[in-house]
Amino acid sequence: MASTITSPASADDRVSARSLGARLLSRPEIGSLVGAAVILVFFVIAAPPFRDINNTGTILYQAALIGVMAVPVSLLMIGGEFDLSAGVAVTTSGLTAGLFAYQFSLNVWLGVIVALALSLAIGAFNGWLLMRTGLPSFLVTLGTFFILQGLNIAVTRLASGAVASNSISDMDGFGAAKAVFASEFKLGGVTIKIIIVWWIVFVAIAAWVLLKTQIGNWIFAVGGDAAAARAVGVPVKKVKIGLFMAVGFFAWFTGMQLLFVQNGVVQSGEGVGKEFLYIIAAVVGGCLLTGGYGSVVGGAVGALIFGMVQLGVVYAGWNPDWFKAFLGAMLLLATIVNLVVKNRAEAR
Amino acid sequence: MTTTKSFADDATTSPNTPIVLLEDVGKSYGNIQALRGVSLSVRQGEITCVLGDNGAGKSTLIKIIAGLHDYTSGRMSVNGEERHFGSPRESLDSGIATVYQDLALAPLMSVWRNFFLGNELTKGPFRQLDAAKMKRIAQEELTKMGISIPDLEQPVGKLSGGQRQCVAIARAIHFGAKVLILDEPTAALGVNQSGVVLKYVVKARDAGIGVIFITHNPHHAYLVGNHFVVLKLGRVALDTHRSEITLEELTTEMAGGSELEALSHELREINPEVVVDDVQKGQEGT
Ligand SMILES: Nc1ncnc2c1ncn2[C@@H]1O[C@H](COP(=O)(O)OP(=O)(O)OP(=O)(O)O)[C@@H](O)[C@H]1O
Numbered sequence: 282m283a284s285t286i287t288s289p290a291s292a293d294d295r296v297s298a299r300s301l302g303a304r305l306l307s308r309p310e311i312g313s314l315v316g317a318a319v320i321l322v323f324f325v326i327a328a329p330p331f332r333d334i335n336n337t338g339t340i341l342y343q344a345a346l347i348g349v350m351a352v353p354v355s356l357l358m359i360g361g362e363f364d365l366s367a368g369v370a371v372t373t374s375g376l377t378a379g380l381f382a383y384q385f386s387l388n389v390w391l392g393v394i395v396a397l398a399l400s401l402a403i404g405a406f407n408g409w410l411l412m413r414t415g416l417p418s419f420l421v422t423l424g425t426f427f428i429l430q431g432l433n434i435a436v437t438r439l440a441s442g443a444v445a446s447n448s449i450s451d452m453d454g455f456g457a458a459k460a461v462f463a464s465e466f467k468l469g470g471v472t473i474k475i476i477i478v479w480w481i482v483f484v485a486i487a488a489w490v491l492l493k494t495q496i497g498n499w500i501f502a503v504g505g506d507a508a509a510a511r512a513v514g515v516p517v518k519k520v521k522i523g524l525f526m527a528v529g530f531f532a533w534f535t536g537m538q539l540l541f542v543q544n545g546v547v548q549s550g551e552g553v554g555k556e557f558l559y560i561i562a563a564v565v566g567g568c569l570l571t572g573g574y575g576s577v578v579g580g581a582v583g584a585l586i587f588g589m590v591q592l593g594v595v596y597a598g599w600n601p602d603w604f605k606a607f608l609g610a611m612l613l614l615a616t617i618v619n620l621v622v623k624n625r626a627e628a629r
Numbered sequence: 630m631t632t633t634k635s636f637a638d639d640a641t642t643s644p645n646t647p648i649v650l651l652e653d654v655g656k657s658y659g660n661i662q663a664l665r666g667v668s669l670s671v672r673q674g675e676i677t678c679v680l681g682d683n684g685a686g687k688s689t690l691i692k693i694i695a696g697l698h699d700y701t702s703g704r705m706s707v708n709g710e711e712r713h714f715g716s717p718r719e720s721l722d723s724g725i726a727t728v729y730q731d732l733a734l735a736p737l738m739s740v741w742r743n744f745f746l747g748n749e750l751t752k753g754p755f756r757q758l759d760a761a762k763m764k765r766i767a768q769e770e771l772t773k774m775g776i777s778i779p780d781l782e783q784p785v786g787k788l789s790g791g792q793r794q795c796v797a798i799a800r801a802i803h804f805g806a807k808v809l810i811l812d813e814p815t816a817a818l819g820v821n822q823s824g825v826v827l828k829y830v831v832k833a834r835d836a837g838i839g840v841i842f843i844t845h846n847p848h849h850a851y852l853v854g855n856h857f858v859v860l861k862l863g864r865v866a867l868d869t870h871r872s873e874i875t876l877e878e879l880t881t882e883m884a885g886g887s888e889l890e891a892l893s894h895e896l897r898e899i900n901p902e903v904v905v906d907d908v909q910k911g912q913e914g915t
């Protein structure tokens with residue numbers, strides 16, 4: 282009897298090793314990749330300006346504006362939470378840097394650093410409150426969304442007397458900061474904004490962290506089953522707070538791009554509704570809204586789809602009203618695909 | 630099963646000090662007192678079996694030792710030191726590994742990622758996951774348990790209940806340094822795998838590990854246990870060494886002891902058909 286238990290003859294021959302193709306098909310981002318290819322072909326045919334290589338830089342720029350934030354929002358969603366304050370937090374960061382540097386007549390970089398500290402603190406606050414209260418992240422971040430939206434407008438009006446921050450374009454450090462966050466260069470005749478480069482770097486790093494490091498393993502685990510993760514020793518609270526702080530970091534980065542691309546002025550009412558675009562990018566990219574499954578690369582492809590559709594509609598000469606309807610349909614389609622994927626994965 | 634019978638023969642009390650010692654421990658969830666005045670000692674090289682009805686408080690007891698819950702009264706010492714575990718990490722770091730009744734596996738994560746969750750192996754200056762090594766070890770440990778999962782990349786949610794149980798057990802055995810806690814590990818297992826688990830429990834004991842083994846099956850308990858603790862409504866109803874009790878006595882004690890005797894007496898006195906009728910009526914009434 283003992284021999285039957287331990288002998289290798291007990292190897293199960295009912296399961297054949299999965300082929301490379303099958304493995305590829307089970308990746309979370311595969312649906313969005315197929316979608317992106319279809320949309321690319323569609324607009325290449327339907328919108329002649331889409332074929333112009335010079336417009337590629339513009340499309341990528343639109344994608345990167347959403348894509349940078351889609352990186353942490355995807356990670357957060359895989360970790361089982363989402364952040365409705367992510368859109369206005371970008372504005373908060375830009376305003377903080379601008380107003381701080383201007384009001385105290387300091388080097389622009391000091392404002393940039395203060396904005397970073399504040400953005401990280403907002404993320405930490407969201408995460409801490411969530412873990413402390415046990416409320417769903419929908420409610421907690423809805424609260425911070427309104428707080429930040431209100432503060433953005435109120436504090437800006439108090440400080441500058443207007444609805445936008447004062448221009449800091451002639452202050453010390455502006456040129457260097459602009460070079461880092463909002464410069465552009467030519468690549469074979471195509472104008473490439475620096476944020477596109479940053480976006481690619483961020484996606485590569487985050488994808489590596491998610492798939493190849495311990496932290497990444499923990500992100501999947503806290504989103505998949507927080508109680509199970511805690512039971513085997515994963516510091517669930519730290520991981521979740523860390524994820525919200527990552528959202529804070531990228532909100533800061535996007536906020537700095539916003540500030541320096543617009544000659545040092547940020548409109549205080551900006552950013553409302555952007556949080557949904559980040560979430561859409563993540564969901565279209567295969568992240569499960571309920572957590573535990575998804576990919577950073579998928580979120581990037583989701584942002585790329587966003588950029589292609591937004592400009593494709595314009596290049597095709599259609600009324601831009603169609604864009605939102607198209608986006609909504611994409612979201613529904615992606616959600617259904619994800620649901621099927623999840624059911625297949627969980628079915629025994 | 631003749632081979633497993635001999636497991637308990639060399640089960641003698643070791644005189645060493647307990648690794649985990651509970652004295653008069655109580656735990657309440659709000660107004661529910663799940664545990665009251667429970668004392669228990671886990672010694673190196675001993676298997677302590679905890680038995681009891683559903684809801685008796687067995688899982689609550691091990692969750693205290695595993696660091697999932699803190700106790701509300703009494704005292705727990707680990708390695709002679711009084712401890713209040715703030716998280717399962719602290720318990721794990723004290724060398725205590727647990728197989729939970731609900732297994733604590735993330736369904737959408739792959740087998741090998743679950744196996745090493747919280748204890749990932751890394752390599753290189755960037756502390757990258759050593760996936761190849763982790764897959765190899767997970768495969769080895771699972772093969773030792775007699776189950777083969779050919780594709781360790783598949784999500785745990787796709788495995789059968791018994792396979793998942795084996796993953797959880799293999800993981801705890803691999804990481805359990807001093808104390809191994811098993812909450813009903815054989816509940817979902819077939820005969821072969823149950824035998825393997827029992828063998829492992831004995832192997833762990835022989836390696837000097839203190840084992841807490843929770844089960845509903847007095848036969849399994851009696852095969853391997855050195856010490857038996859029966860919980861009833863959150864209290865210790867019986868705490869005895871193996872030399873002081875027979876399998877029959879243990880079974881009776883678990884099933885409710887004297888209450889069961891009274892019940893069987895009653896049942897014998899009345900016509901079985903009538904009993905069935907009565908029970909059905911009683912259920913309709915409530
Ligand atoms: N998180 C909780 N909150 C409130 N009450 C709880 C909680 N966990 C357990 N209890 C209660 O504590 C008592 C003991 O539960 P426990 O899970 O320890 O029983 P058990 O002996 O493991 O039962 P089983 O054999 O069914 O696993 C039960 O009455 C249960 O309802």
Ligand SMILES: [Mg+2]
Binds near residue numbers: 687688689730812
């Ligand atoms: Mg239990």
